[in-house]
Amino acid sequence: MSTTFQNIIGGKRQDAHSGKTFQNINPATGELLGTFPLSDETDVEAAVSAARTAFEHWRLVPAPKRGEILFRVGELLSRYKEDLARIMTREMGKVLKETRGDVQEGIDMAYYMAGEGRRLFGYTVPVELPNKSGMALRDPVGVVACITPWNFPVAIPTWKMFPALIAGNTIVLKPASDTPQSAFRLVEILHEAGIPEGVVNIVFGSGQTVGEALIHHPDVSIISFTGSTESGRHVAVEAAKSLKRVSLEMGGKNAIIVMDDADLELAVEGILWSAYGTTGQRCTACSRLIIHQDVYEKLLTLLIPRIEKLRLGNGLDEASDVGPVINKRQLESIHEYVKIGQSEGASLVIGGKPATEGELSKGFFYQPTLFKDVKPDMRIAKEEIFGPVLSAIKVASFEEAIAVNNDTKYGLSSAIYTQNVNRVQQAVRDITTGILYVNSGTTGAEIQFPFGGTRGTGNGHREAGIAGLDVFTEWKVVYTDYSGKLQKAQIDNQ
Numbered sequence: 001m002s003t004t005f006q007n008i009i010g011g012k013r014q015d016a017h018s019g020k021t022f023q024n025i026n027p028a029t030g031e032l033l034g035t036f037p038l039s040d041e042t043d044v045e046a047a048v049s050a051a052r053t054a055f056e057h058w059r060l061v062p063a064p065k066r067g068e069i070l071f072r073v074g075e076l077l078s079r080y081k082e083d084l085a086r087i088m089t090r091e092m093g094k095v096l097k098e099t100r101g102d103v104q105e106g107i108d109m110a111y112y113m114a115g116e117g118r119r120l121f122g123y124t125v126p127v128e129l130p131n132k133s134g135m136a137l138r139d140p141v142g143v144v145a146c147i148t149p150w151n152f153p154v155a156i157p158t159w160k161m162f163p164a165l166i167a168g169n170t171i172v173l174k175p176a177s178d179t180p181q182s183a184f185r186l187v188e189i190l191h192e193a194g195i196p197e198g199v200v201n202i203v204f205g206s207g208q209t210v211g212e213a214l215i216h217h218p219d220v221s222i223i224s225f226t227g228s229t230e231s232g233r234h235v236a237v238e239a240a241k242s243l244k245r246v247s248l249e250m251g252g253k254n255a256i257i258v259m260d261d262a263d264l265e266l267a268v269e270g271i272l273w274s275a276y277g278t279t280g281q282r283c284t285a286c287s288r289l290i291i292h293q294d295v296y297e298k299l300l301t302l303l304i305p306r307i308e309k310l311r312l313g314n315g316l317d318e319a320s321d322v323g324p325v326i327n328k329r330q331l332e333s334i335h336e337y338v339k340i341g342q343s344e345g346a347s348l349v350i351g352g353k354p355a356t357e358g359e360l361s362k363g364f365f366y367q368p369t370l371f372k373d374v375k376p377d378m379r380i381a382k383e384e385i386f387g388p389v390l391s392a393i394k395v396a397s398f399e400e401a402i403a404v405n406n407d408t409k410y411g412l413s414s415a416i417y418t419q420n421v422n423r424v425q426q427a428v429r430d431i432t433t434g435i436l437y438v439n440s441g442t443t444g445a446e447i448q449f450p451f452g453g454t455r456g457t458g459n460g461h462r463e464a465g466i467a468g469l470d471v472f473t474e475w476k477v478v479y480t481d482y483s484g485k486l487q488k489a490q491i492d493n494q
């Protein structure tokens with residue numbers, strides 16, 4: 001059943017100023033799910049204005065009280081978890097167990113940040129003069145624009161909004177146009193939990209119009225962006241013109257290294273989950289498999305039948321392992337990369353085509369694909385494909401494995417399978433990445449740790465954990481001199 005949705009601005013539901021709309025489609029079936037407002041600068045202006053007004057009272061609400069509201073958000077997300085997971089599976093395709101996990105990330109973040117309401121630690125340290133004190137505390141920054149992708153439609157907005165909210169900021173959320181319904185429901189739940197009107201606003205529309213207007217709006221203090229490196233670079237360049245603070249979480253070309261001493265059965269489990277989970281459409285998905293030459297053929301022999309057994313299907317069907325890709329454009333882009341891989345001389349072992357049998361023909365399904373004999377400088381080994389395509393690369397040594405892993409313009413997640421404790425320690429030292437997994441796949445971040453990557457994956461910020469608060473707060477240092485006289489630092493104590 002298709003429904004018409006509206007923006008939520010200042011607590012009120014509103015159509016786009018233009019009156020235009022766009023459609024929300026189920027990628028597994030092609031079915032129309034809903035119609036959303038195609039907003040423009042006027043809608044952004046209204047949303048930023050509502051957020052700016054709300055900031056003046058939200059920043060004064062004691063943080064423990066803000067935490068109580070976030071705690072209720074966590075409770076409501078738990079209550080509505082199944083509904084939200086089904087909305088998400090319908091609009092972006094990943095299988096139910098994964099969309100339940102996506103909501104769970106939001107629940108975890110709500111409880112974690114609710115607790116921060118009674119911490120938000122600053123610090124005090126001694127000062128150099130007598131009868132004087134000093135402390136550093138965190139101030140909110142103002143209006144935060146959250147620009148989010150479609151692959152984690154609930155988790156990613158919560159990773160941005162909850163730390164921003166606990167710190168006293170207000171929000172304009174612009175979700176991806178492929179997954180507007182999950183974001184809409186999330187904002188409804190925030191309001192049901194008691195988030196005051198105007199504190200969280202949602203505006204639907206394109207990156208080129210709504211996103212741009214947010215980047216350039218003088219009352220937006222921070223852009224918190226997750227998406228492709230190409231879009232993120234553009235956001236950074238545009239925001240730099242007004243010295244706007246930008247936090248970027250972008251693409252990945254993540255690798256699993258399998259050494260000659262690895263537990264190969266265990267490695268196969270991690271490879272399957274990391275490469276084909278979410279149909280390969282995770283920023284942390286494994287798309288490069290770096291295998292020591294002594295176990296190369298043996299590992300592939302174990303892996304191939306397991307890939308063959310993966311069941312493609314509608315994510316709402318509990319029997320499905322792998323859902324569709326997000327849209328036709330992405331399906332075509334993946335297939336283009338497969339053709340590039342073949343033309344570069346890689347050997348296609350399995351998959352390599354859109355899946356069109358029976359019901360699959362209605363949606364955007366792609367066969368789980370494996371290439372072997374891939375060289376590190378081939379495009380399929382260098383560029384983010386964002387689909388179920390894995391490239392197996394053979395290496396002769398541990399050192400070569402590390403070098404191949406690090407030779408990428410991205411740096412989000414890496415993994416190594418080995419039983420050798422010395423190699424583990426060397427990998428911890430030498431792999432340049434934001435996240436490293438030992439004897440596990442490249443996915444599975446937990447919200448209490450910093451999340452983000454090096455090189456083209458990010459711009460030095462991290463989301464989640466305590467580090468996530470740094471994006472949304474400004475340090476303020478307060479010196480109090482109770483000596484009753486002018487004391488000059490660096491002068492009077494010489």
Ligand SMILES: NC(=O)c1ccc[n+]([C@@H]2O[C@H](COP(=O)([O-])OP(=O)(O)OC[C@H]3O[C@@H](n4cnc5c(N)ncnc54)[C@H](O)[C@@H]3O)[C@@H](O)[C@H]2O)c1
Nearest residue numbers: 148149150175176207211212227228231249250251252283
């Ligand atoms: N590092 C991470 O934490 C992380 C997590 C998930 C996804 N990703 C990355 O996201 C990408 C997939 O998501 P996507 O296809 O939605 O990315 P995308 O860059 O196309 O879009 C992301 C968001 O940016 C908006 N946008 C696009 N152009 C814009 C512009 N000019 N100005 C402002 N906003 C603009 C889009 O409308 C969308 O809301 C992949 O590259 C993936 O690796 C990264």
